[in-house]
Amino acid sequence: MNLADPASLGGEHFDTIIIGSGFGSAFYLAKLLDSGPDRRILVVEWGEHHPHDWQIENDRNSYLAPTDTYYSESDKPWTYTIALGGGTNCWFAQTPRFHPTDFKLKSRYGVGNDWPIDYADLEPYYLQAETIMSVSGDPDMAAIMPRSGAFPQPPHRLSSVDRLMKAAQPDQHFAMPTARARVATATRNACCATFRCYLCPADAKFTLNNGLIGLFDDPRVSLALKTKAVRFEGAGNSIARLVIEQDGREAKVSADRFILGANAIQSPAILDRSDMAGGMTGKGLHESYGAHVEAFLDGVDNFDGSTITTGLNFGLYDGAFRSDYGGALVYFDNRWTHGLRTEPGRWRQTVPLMVVVEDLLDPENHVTAALGGVAQVHYKGIAPYAELGMKKAIEKLPDLLKPLPVEKIEFRSYRPTESHLQGTLRMGDDPATSVIDAKMIHHRWRNLTVVGSSSFSTCSCANPSLTVAALALRAAELA
Template sequence: MVLHVRPGQVAGEHFDVVVIGSGFGSAFFLHAFLQHRHTRILLLEWGRHNSHAWQLEHGANTDLNDEQTYRSNSPKPWNYTIGLGGGTNCWFAQTPRLHPNDFRLKSRYRVGQDWPITYDDLEPFYCQAETVMSISGDPDMGTIMPRSMSFPQPPHRLSTPDRMMKAAQPDQHFVMPTARARVATQQRPSCCASLRCSLCPVDAKFTANNGLMHVFEHPDVSVCLGSEVRRLEYASGSVRAVAFSYDGKEHVVTGDLFVLGANGIQSAAIMLRSDLGGEFVGRGLHESYGWNLEVYLDGVDNFDGSTITTGLNFGLYDGDHRSKHAAALVYFENRWQHGLRAEKGRLRQTLPLVIVTEDLLEAENFVSLDEDDNAFIHYKGPANYAVEGMARAREKLPKLLRPLPVEKIIDRGLRRTESHVQGTLRMGRDPTDSVVDGDLIHHKLRNLLIVGTSTFPSCSCANPSLTAAALSLRAASRIMRGSRR
């Protein structure tokens, strides 16, 4: 391992593979790639390496505030972590798969855009990603999202309201799949249900620090921290070099294969600074659209589950309504984010819910460059499709909750962010509708892969990190086999 090398040690050098960023996309690509290839690899990471102990001591995932790395015309936050491991440091470790019909939104419901791959194409790699992260999950989810392997860990314990919902709706209410250990592993203890998942106090959730350091410590990999990639240099249909800044000085390295996995905002900015724009570069920045609600229960206590979010209800998800209104997913919370109920003897008779709907990739939501060539976000807002889907979901919620003794439903308001930066470098079948193909390879620069959630061509309700990991595992497999779709 060379962690971390100084830029002066690598400047002017040539590498077989140059990787930009170290989050889910990059790390899982390298995890698969390194199992079959011995090559000289350079990983360029803008942030530093902050150990779990450092994060606990400082109460933060990183020393570099994400809001310092972009400007915006909107107050909406776009949360991400800059540092070794990227979003693996700060995620809540919720890991549902995308629904099979999420991959064919256009062909099935005549809205949005289809993926250039199917659920079946990705399914074996979902299994691989779940194995790496020791995912705990509900085997019953296979009725909606078919599985070729069992979950590596048993499901978390449901709350009492969840158990009532699952008994009445076994085909649509499931235990939340999660990379928060249900059973202790060699690297991680079991989830303590302390409800502090952005910075797990016991290190139970999967992160780069407890599950991917073998990638960064591999003898073929040199990691250069504190290195902000500014542009790609290309000629004759290939990327030839990367220019990056370290401590105010620019350095250049050359390579054969380049993997861009900064995040949906910074990857797009790198492409734009490299004069690699186009109709879709930077366009379609999005995340799912979320709403908080609270349900007062009559005589039923909550908060007896074994993790922060216990249940996931698909009763408002798929169906013909998606031709007009977005799918909705209902998260059952095992945390008192709105406080306990202020009534004697009824403190726990409350159920926080989160509803999220899918969004469309709107051209008006995009990343550009400011006067200093840094990322600038233009955000108009969610598509009417998402907003109308949320209105439909809230209208139908009382019927969905009939298995529970609902006293009243309290509107707790719009969620400012789901902390999922998606879109901007979408995948598709050809350059007329996308930036990269189904193998995550740039349509024109065939030695450039773009990994991570920036490549998503549609917005599922499901948390995206598992899918980003699975896509990278698949991309590495395709490259190693030398096949192209």
């Protein structure tokens, strides 16, 4: 790695400065380096580099706890990793694409927002991201999410429960697409299905460490670790410099272009500390709304799939009802989240389900940096749209699960977090209702590109990481 000493960077000029090293920043950097011209690039990362072995030995993804990096009066947790690779360290590697309707929620259903791009604009970049991550997926998903190419890897082996569901609902029940290797690659082992994905013991899931670490060996790239991006300094409608800090010492670095990819809490906080907030900056912090449910079965064994979550059902995802309440995805787990059954001979006759519902972006849920420069989260709660969506989804579960011999369905718990903070620097065509444009460039600061899930205009039920990677690839290509 080409490590830079932050103390010696003062006054240095770069072609591009990238803040953060998670999905958005890393995939942007990968595409930028592929474009050919010589560049001088600085990546600024608040955390350290923690290789896979360190994470396993220390049973964590980073020495920095997220709760030490922001303040909130709400008890809702916001989970993320500050370290080289960001969320690529802690994610579970679920990689569904967003549904085509997610991009046009306002025009189709009269609620939420429309994205300034649609599914077709993003589809080639979805495929590029899947290829980089060697995603395993179900080719049948092309029926609802058109594809320009095949998944790089075959789908994981379905459980017996999933096979019954898929046989009865082939147009809505699919093998979970995942960047957990079904087949070993040159740098990753096959998934071991031990269900510790945030600290994958087999190193089967895609991470920056096993997939993109070579970016930091490129002579065009300098990496400043344990270095906090404090604030920008502007000039006219452009950003001139970034103030960085390490061990209480500040330095200023300049660039022609800046890429902001911290996360949906830290990115707007940087802009607020820079007196570059206002408008919709920081507003709309959200994530999808999840619950645990368990279905007890009569005579069908479960837990014989080849990864942690084997099935994904779209039967409650889309329809005219989204004008009134949120759509839901139902995740079929291949792990005994709630324990096994105690009856002799029936211990595997259960299926843990996760129900995940979309939310609406509420400006009252927002981020500032008013507390001495520390990121401050103001969160009042989920929207009634999501609450009603969850209620309706659980009511519809018996009908959805008719292909299975269900004895009873038990609600287990609401999930405190989906670990997918989003939406605080949203995309849009109108500067009055968004922060960045269709190319992910700030409406005012025209040499600032924002990457990461802070850019999301709506809240899909689907995991966001693949969409973050695809958006970053597209933004870099259009830069």
